[in-house]
Amino acid sequence: MVNRRVLSLWFPRLGAERLIRSEPDLWGRPFAVLRDTGQMQVVASVSQAASREGVHVDQPHRDAQAMCPGLLTRLQNRQAEAAFLGTLRRWAVQFSPWVAEEAPASLMLDITGCAHLFGGEQGVIETVQEGCERLGLTVLAGVADTAGAAWALARFSGRGDMLMHRSGDAIDQEAPATRVRAARRRHWTKGGAAPQIGVTGQPASTIAPVGQTRTALADIPVAGLRIDAETQAHLARLGLRKIADLANQPRATVARRFGKGLILRLDQALGSVPEPIAPAREVQNFxxxxxxxxxxxxxxxxxxxxxxxxxxxxxxxxxxxxxxxxxxxxxxxxxxxxxxxxxxxxxxxxxxxxxxxxxxxxxxxxxxxxxxxxxxxxxxxxxxALQRPMAGRFDAEQSVAKRLNGSEALDDLIGRVGARVGLERITRLHPADSHLPEKTAKVMAAAWAAPYGQDWPAPATPRPTLIWRPEPVTAPDSAYPPGQFRWRGRDLHLAMATGPERITPEWWLDDPEWRSGVRDYWRVTCREGDCLHMYYAHGGAMSAGWFCQGSFA
Structure with a gap:
């Protein structure tokens, strides 16, 4: 049985280095990419020069500017960064055909059966690092039997001085006057603050031997399980700071207190639950x-x-x-x-x-x-393209005639008109399965809908030529058409009425227009020449009365 091997590549400076590549003037200068949170701007990505000045990710902009007065900044463009990560995914296909993107700045490669082409797994990592160095990118890598373990190793294992601590652990970065106080603070494994991820030196990599995933993850912080910050804080209060501490706890107790999501992440990292890598579908460019x-x-x-x-x-x-x-x-x-x-x-x-x-x-x-x-x-x-069957001369002539005089000519006309006014403005009607007058037809975009190929279904009673939203009619409160009524500022007199057609609301839909209850529809012909589609509402959530909804001419 072939052991599955997964390579995780993390680009911790992706946002900053993407802009540095396009703006050479930023090379070697303190530079940071800012993310707008709504209340303030925080650092989303930093260059190596900015890291040496003490600027780190998630730091407020004003604090970073106070720490490094010469800091240059740009606003984050998430779409451009996502597109750049997609470019890196296509570049990484040279190492494995199975490459997936892990937002916001990571790639996951299934290198099973591919490592020997580069001299082993270490050779793959070295080749990746050399390629990224030529591209001006910082990359951290981890290899393990599972995707979760490789993700954790790439970010937490083998970093050494690359882990920045907001507590007093990294006392080399503090002023001499505070080192005595900082030395008294407990290490994060004994109750101190959890480490914060940062990159301050050259890329490093870690490889977990085959079958030794649990041992490789033992000393890694629980943040390597890809859990949210709130869960990390709760675990830290209980003294569960390393993956080994969490793995040794009763599963039922952990699941009852933190939910099944934490147990799932732990099992995925240790290989108890499979976690497939779904590569992005290759987009064809024409x-x-x-x-x-x-x-x-x-x-x-x-x-x-x-x-x-x-x-x-x-x-x-x-x-x-x-x-x-x-x-x-x-x-x-x-x-x-x-x-x-x-x-x-x-x-x-x-x-x-x-x-x-x-x-x-x-x-x-x-x-x-x-x-x-x-x-x-x-x-x-x-x-x-639709597959067309082979046809003889007669069928070919009929097809040409159809293109010239039939649907294809109409499609060309729709395309020409749509080029001027917009294709979405050209619509066609299709019959709809509803007894309500305003829902007997549905409006569809002509460019993306084929013509209705059958005879239009005829309703039991004729429907008006024009239809609009119901308009109130001033008339006596009677269920039979009034002899005289007022509509749209005109006094009209009844000449003939045909009906009624009783229609009830669709009880499974709460349509505001049909809160008037049961309706009796009439075809009302007036002496003045109007032929109206009127109804009497028997009352529901709204009061009863007469309304006009359409016209037959």
Whole structure:
């Protein structure tokens, strides 16, 4: 039986080093990334230079600025950091095909059967560290039989001076006048404050031998079990500061006091409960680009480049059995600016002649500025192409005629109109299974819904052509249509009434419009020419009376 081996990679300075890579002026200077909590700004990530000055994660910005006056700061961009972690995940595939992201700054690799390709597990870690050093990233690694154990080893084991203590344990960082008092404080294993994770030196790594997970985790703090800070504090008050202390306690007692979540984390780390690694699904990018030898600015030149890119993009989609639903054209200017346009298709397609007119309609929105030196065309949203059966000549001719005169022509029209007003504004109706007049049809987006392919179901009584929210009618309180009534500021006289059709509310739904109770619907024809859809509400949560809800003409 092959022993499972998991490698955990932690990037403790991911947020700061991501910005340092893009802004070389920050290299070697105290730098921190700030997170806004609503009440104040706290440090979310620090550089090595800032760590040497005493700045640490979760420290308030004002305290960090007082400790390091020359501290440079930037606000945190969680989306950009998540995207950068995704890039690192794709980079880590060279070490194992099974790579998963662990928010906020960690990767989990299943290296079972892969370590021998790099000279063993230590060789894998050294190769990872060399690659990260070239990328300008700090990485901490841990290898164990389980994902939970590898996670804990990467953060807590083998750190040595890399653990910063907010108590007086790290007295080398305190002023000489306070060292005597600090020395009297108890160590965290004997009741002192729990250690805080920080990085102040070079990366380190720890490997737990096969089958020795419990021994490797014995001296690691309970924070290595991936539990919340409140649970850690409760365990510390009871003197349970190391994983070994917790593992030796009666399970029933621990579960009764702290819940099953703590026991689950402990079992996952020790291997009693499996914890699968779910790698992120690889996202396929369908994009082509063109770098121009000379900047262009004329609309005809941009369209010519767009057509060449569209030919290549459609070929790429057809080769992979995909069709585009949404397409984006990006134009990069010589002044480092960019412009882009985006179009959607009512029916996903990989045909050039169906996409090109939509893009051409929006080319005037691109501001070329001092010139465009690169064009990029991307299929932002793609779908699987439907498989078409083989057909003879007659069937092919019928298919062409259908495309020219049928649904595909309508889809092209919807796409053209949607390019100007928005696809979400073009709707179509489908019948709905409801006896309420206002719910006999449901509104659907025309671009993402096929036409109703059957005959529209006919109700037992005709429904009005126009329908609106019920409007009060001034009339005598009687269950039969009044001979004279007032509606919308007009006095109307009854000529003919057809009905009633009694409809009760849907008892399983609490619709505010139907709190008037049972309704008797009438088709009322007036002498003035109006043909109205009126009803008498018998009263429920609302008072009884006459209302007008629609018109038949």
């Amino acid at each position: 994009a082509v680009r063109m770098t121009l030898p000379e900047p262009i600015g004329l609309r005809d030149d941009i369209e010519a480049g767009m057509v060449r890119l569209l030919d290549r993009l459609c070929v790429m989609l057809e080769e992979r059995g995909k069709v585009a639903r949404q397409v984006r054209l990006q134009a990069f200017r010589v002044d480092q600016g960019s412009e882009w346009i985006e179009v959607g298709l009512a029916r996903a397609s990989s045909v050039v002649d169906r996409i090109r007119p939509l893009l051409s309609m929006k080319l005037d929105e691109i501001d070329a500025g001092f010139g465009i030196d690169m064009l990029r065309l991307e299929a932002v949203q793609v779908e699987a």
